[in-house]
Amino acid sequence: DQQVKQNSPSLSVQEGRISILNCDYTNSMFDYFLWYKKYPAEGPTFLISISSIKDKNEDGRFTVFLNKSAKHLSLHIVPSQPGDSAVYFCAVSNAGGTSYGKLTFGQGTILTVHP
Amino acid sequence: NAGVMQNPRHLVRRRGQEARLRCSPMKGHSHVYWYRQLPEEGLKFMVYLQKENIIDESGMPKERFSAEFPKEGPSILRIQQVVRGDSAAYFCASSPREDNSGNTIYFGEGSWLTVV
Numbered sequence: 632d633q634q635v636k637q638n639s640p641s642l643s644v645q646e647g648r649i650s651i652l653n654c655d656y657t658n659s660m661f662d663y664f665l666w667y668k669k670y671p672a673e674g675p676t677f678l679i680s681i682s683s684i685k686d687k688n689e690d691g692r693f694t695v696f697l698n699k700s701a702k703h704l705s706l707h708i709v710p711s712q713p714g715d716s717a718v719y720f721c722a723v724s725n726a727g728g729t730s731y732g733k734l735t736f737g738q739g740t741i742l743t744v745h746p
Numbered sequence: 747n748a749g750v751m752q753n754p755r756h757l758v759r760r761r762g763q764e765a766r767l768r769c770s771p772m773k774g775h776s777h778v779y780w781y782r783q784l785p786e787e788g789l790k791f792m793v794y795l796q797k798e799n800i801i802d803e804s805g806m807p808k809e810r811f812s813a814e815f816p817k818e819g820p821s822i823l824r825i826q827q828v829v830r831g832d833s834a835a836y837f838c839a840s841s842p843r844e845d846n847s848g849n850t851i852y853f854g855e856g857s858w859l860t861v862v
Contacts, residue, residue, distance in 0.1 A: 674853035
């Protein structure tokens with residue numbers, strides 16, 4: 632029973648173009664959404680997040696979009712750079728109470744940005 | 747370096763031995779979480795601790811696994827009588843006591859356990 636799905640195991644993009652990573656979730660109780668980036672043999676690094684009261688959050692080259700009716704979120708990276716090549720995980724949570732910090736992760740998408 | 751510190755980074759154990767993984771949270775953080783990543787899978791929540799208290803251990807296997815976060819010292823994830831299926835990357839994360847930015851947690855570099 633996968634509550635969070637990243638249906639694309641990998642994505643290949645040319646440097647300078649846009650990278651779009653997608654994530655679907657099943658539980659409408661989730662109200663906080665995050666993206667993490669991970670290099671091999673390292674821990675995940677927090678990138679950007681969004682709460683359910685918003686539909687867009689932007690931070691530099693990274694923008695996260697949330698479509699609550701479709702239970703879908705996406706991460707846009709523009710322009711993409713070779714250093715962005717990594718595994719990207721979406722994560723969701725039910726904020727507040729004892730669920731604080733208890734995240735459910737997707738399986739990850741391997742992004743490769745070619746020079 | 748004020749990040750989440752985990753050690754050892756790599757640990758090899760024979761089947762039946764015990765593995766102890768340690769985690770020191772970021773300075774000022776009093777909430778600690780342990781996650782496990784099995785090969786080819788995403789990270790899975792194991793346990794959430796505050797100082798001297800286990801808050802949520804719903805992701806911990808029922809047997810052989812235990813976690814603590816004592817008043818002094820690092821958090822410890824202990825795996826007794828390890829089996830090959832315990833081979834995985836174990837990540838610790840922490841968050842501050844009061845965090846106005848939502849459920850953002852910050853991960854350490856991970857401890858890679860290999861059971862031979």
